[in-house]
Amino acid sequence: MKFLSILKDSYREAVDGKIFQAMIVLAVLFILFIASISYRPVTLDEEIGRRFRIVNRMLSFGQGNKGATKIEVENFRIANGATEPWNSDYELDIVTTTPDEATLTEIRKSPFPATASSVRRMFEDEFFYLTNLTVEEVPQADPGHARIRVNTRGTTVTEATAWPHEPTLLFGVPAPIFNGTLRSLVYRVEQNLVNTLGGIAVLLVGVIITAGFVPNLMRKGTLDLYIVKPIGRTELLIYKYIGGLLFVFLLTLITVLGVWVVIGLRTGIWTPEFLLLIPILTFYFAILYAVSVLFGTLTRSALVAILAALIAWGTLSLVGYLNDQIRTVRQAEEQVRKMLQPGGEPTDAGEESALGLPRWVESTLYTVGRVLPRGWDLDTQASRTIARGVLTEQEIEKRKLNEVLPSWGETIGISLAWIALLLGLACWRFETRDG
Amino acid sequence: MPVIETRELRKNYGRMPALKGVSVTVEKGQIYGLLGQNGAGKTTLVKILLGIVHKSEGAAQLLGEPAGRPTVRRHVGYLPEDHQFPGYHTGYSLLDFSASMYGVPRAERRRLIPETLELVRIGHTSNKKIKGFSKGMKQRLGIAQALLHDPDVIFLDEPTDGVDPVGRREIRELMARLKDKGKTIFLNSHLLGEVELICDRVAILRAGELVREGTVADLTQQKGLFELRLAPGQAFPDSEVRKLGFDVQQAGDGWNVIPPAGTTIDPVVQLLAGAGKNLRHLVEKKSSLEDVFMAVAGGN
Numbered sequence: 001m002k003f004l005s006i007l008k009d010s011y012r013e014a015v016d017g018k019i020f021q022a023m024i025v026l027a028v029l030f031i032l033f034i035a036s037i038s039y040r041p042v043t044l045d046e047e048i049g050r051r052f053r054i055v056n057r058m059l060s061f062g063q064g065n066k067g068a069t070k071i072e073v074e075n076f077r078i079a080n081g082a083t084e085p086w087n088s089d090y091e092l093d094i095v096t097t098t099p100d101e102a103t104l105t106e107i108r109k110s111p112f113p114a115t116a117s118s119v120r121r122m123f124e125d126e127f128f129y130l131t132n133l134t135v136e137e138v139p140q141a142d143p144g145h146a147r148i149r150v151n152t153r154g155t156t157v158t159e160a161t162a163w164p165h166e167p168t169l170l171f172g173v174p175a176p177i178f179n180g181t182l183r184s185l186v187y188r189v190e191q192n193l194v195n196t197l198g199g200i201a202v203l204l205v206g207v208i209i210t211a212g213f214v215p216n217l218m219r220k221g222t223l224d225l226y227i228v229k230p231i232g233r234t235e236l237l238i239y240k241y242i243g244g245l246l247f248v249f250l251l252t253l254i255t256v257l258g259v260w261v262v263i264g265l266r267t268g269i270w271t272p273e274f275l276l277l278i279p280i281l282t283f284y285f286a287i288l289y290a291v292s293v294l295f296g297t298l299t300r301s302a303l304v305a306i307l308a309a310l311i312a313w314g315t316l317s318l319v320g321y322l323n324d325q326i327r328t329v330r331q332a333e334e335q336v337r338k339m340l341q342p343g344g345e346p347t348d349a350g351e352e353s354a355l356g357l358p359r360w361v362e363s364t365l366y367t368v369g370r371v372l373p374r375g376w377d378l379d380t381q382a383s384r385t386i387a388r389g390v391l392t393e394q395e396i397e398k399r400k401l402n403e404v405l406p407s408w409g410e411t412i413g414i415s416l417a418w419i420a421l422l423l424g425l426a427c428w429r430f431e432t433r434d435g
Numbered sequence: 436m437p438v439i440e441t442r443e444l445r446k447n448y449g450r451m452p453a454l455k456g457v458s459v460t461v462e463k464g465q466i467y468g469l470l471g472q473n474g475a476g477k478t479t480l481v482k483i484l485l486g487i488v489h490k491s492e493g494a495a496q497l498l499g500e501p502a503g504r505p506t507v508r509r510h511v512g513y514l515p516e517d518h519q520f521p522g523y524h525t526g527y528s529l530l531d532f533s534a535s536m537y538g539v540p541r542a543e544r545r546r547l548i549p550e551t552l553e554l555v556r557i558g559h560t561s562n563k564k565i566k567g568f569s570k571g572m573k574q575r576l577g578i579a580q581a582l583l584h585d586p587d588v589i590f591l592d593e594p595t596d597g598v599d600p601v602g603r604r605e606i607r608e609l610m611a612r613l614k615d616k617g618k619t620i621f622l623n624s625h626l627l628g629e630v631e632l633i634c635d636r637v638a639i640l641r642a643g644e645l646v647r648e649g650t651v652a653d654l655t656q657q658k659g660l661f662e663l664r665l666a667p668g669q670a671f672p673d674s675e676v677r678k679l680g681f682d683v684q685q686a687g688d689g690w691n692v693i694p695p696a697g698t699t700i701d702p703v704v705q706l707l708a709g710a711g712k713n714l715r716h717l718v719e720k721k722s723s724l725e726d727v728f729m730a731v732a733g734g735n
């Protein structure tokens with residue numbers, strides 16, 4: 001009953017400040033924004049046409065010919081009459097038009113798709129999902145023209161989610177710049193909008209909303225009212241801490257669950273892995289809030305508590321980032337060493353590391369990163385979790401999202417130890433202080 | 436078993452002593468007043484008893500257990516001085532929070548809260564945010580939260596602070612009713628008249644030391660000073676009285692007589708009767724609590 005009472009008390013405090021309501025409104029607006037994103041499958045001619053518009057713009061800038069040289073798609077048709085673009089067989093001509101033979105020769109020497117081989121390369125690189133590709137040049141009477149005929153039969157794509165889509169924002173603003181497979185678009189929304197942007201917002205607001213809980217409790221004239229109740233001081237502080245966590249949990253729950261539902265409804269992609277963001281973000285906040293509670297207890301100042309939590313956040317991010325870089329370089333160095341000296345012992349690579357830092361600086365940073373709470377690793381784990389839920393193995397590999405990370409056990413264990421230490425210090429101070 | 440008992444209780448804030456070996460005993464059903472100037476150590480004593488402040492030395496017991504234990508606090512109500520109730524609460528929600536912390540069941544709280552708000556005459560503020568309360572309303576709410584869970588011991592630190600005269604009287608009456616119900620009240624107050632009116636026993640602290648302790652009657656009695664007056668027109672035989680060894684001083688139309696040590700006023704009464712004097716007024720003079728307080732706590 002006491003726990004619920006303190007929770008209710010914290011709820012009143014947060015609600016009274018209006019920040020919590022503001023955050024709920026913002027979360028709902030955020031969810032509505034994501035719900036406003038439509039995903040339309042693009043046809044092959046649209047996709048090629050979009051690329052050629054860029055190519056033609058480059059050609060006009062490069063040669064100053066004001067559009068005299070251009071590459072276009074002609075005779076585009078779906079040979080098997082399929083309605084879904086990923087079930088279609090395609091036939092099309094890529095026509096290069098130049099003012100004269102000399103210009104065409106120049107263009108053919110460039111990487112632009114004006115020869116059969118460059119067109120093949122383009123299709124193999126960018127439209128790799130089209131199968132049974134045949135490319136042949138059709139002779140042209142005009143020496144300034146080139147026509148490359150392309151035929152494809154079938155695709156590797158078996159479902160709409162792996163086909164390129166164009167997102168439309170706010171129910172009607174096309175954003176072709178973000179075109180990608182439906183899965184990759186969902187990944188971008190979940191990773192960039194929710195995990196990165198939303199995560200920062202949730203943590204920041206969480207730190208601000210909850211920073212006053214402990215200092216307000218310790219205000220002269222208020223503290224007596226709490227600690228005269230039949231409850232231990234440690235119990236009281238821990239309940240306040242859990243109350244703060246529940247706020248962020250609630251905020252994260254509403255945001256992530258809302259986004260998950262609207263993405264599922266909009267795309268048909270339901271990835272339970274995305275929901276793991278709720279405990280991950282809450283746990284990340286638990287680290288920052290433990291810092292906030294300790295400094296709130298020591299100084300009775302909400303401002304100091306906020307600053308301490310933000311500094312801790314920045315430090316963890318910076319050290320985590322540097323550690324990530326060091327780990328990546330070390331893994332690469334190890335791979336190279338194995339290739340060059342199979343079975344050999346590691347050798348001293350010199351005074352400077354691959355990052356350009358002195359070895360001792362790198363070692364110190366690495367050690368510090370290993371013993372500090374693992375905020376960065378949590379964030380990286382969250383990204384990987386989202387990727388595993390929505391992307392295929394090939395896409396994960398292509399985006400290099402499959403490198404070896406520290407284990408969940410290590411990440412959570414070390415962070416939990418820090419939380420326990422910070423809260424332990426806060427409780428000790430609270431227990432021993434007068435009034 | 437005393438409800439409150441301290442033995443040689445000491446508290447130092449750094450090098451500054453706040454309590455210098457205070458020993459008090461409060462029995463069940465008493466209203467015990469603690470007096471002292473600002474900084475005398477009154478609030479520190481209460482806070483040690485409630486576990487808000489840690490003692491440096493000595494012993495403090497509340498209801499037979501070491502003071503400050505959460506289990507003991509279940510039976511204690513407390514109105515702190517200069518309290519700041521969280522402004523986000525309403526009168527009702529604050530009492531609901533407070534009572535739930537004491538383990539009062541929900542149904543009981545629903546019944547008790549309106550009753551208690553009415554008891555302290557702020558029933559109309561039930562749904563009003565505390566940040567809009569006047570000082571007097573906050574004080575009444577503070578008393579309500581101290582009483583709601585039906586504690587055995589109630590600590591009231593300046594309960595009438597900010598309350599108008601009518602309200603003060605109501606609070607005094609409330610304390611009397613609580614005493615009748617067997618509750619023990621520990622009262623810190625600057626209002627000496629109030630303490631004199633309601634307290635069974637009083638202690639006076641000066642700079643952390645207990646300088647006087649006893650019943651109000653004990654403290655205010657001026658042993659050995661008698662005020663007497665004769666019938667109009669009769670002369671007081673002061674020289675004969677002095678010959679008996681009494682000290683005599685005229686005070687207005689009467690006389691103050693101080694017997695020598697170990698002697699009663701009886702020889703003077705017999706002398707006056709023998710001399711045919713008609714005694715109209717004879718009383719052993721008492722001082723007010725304020726006089727006593729000023730004499731001992733004020734350093735006079």
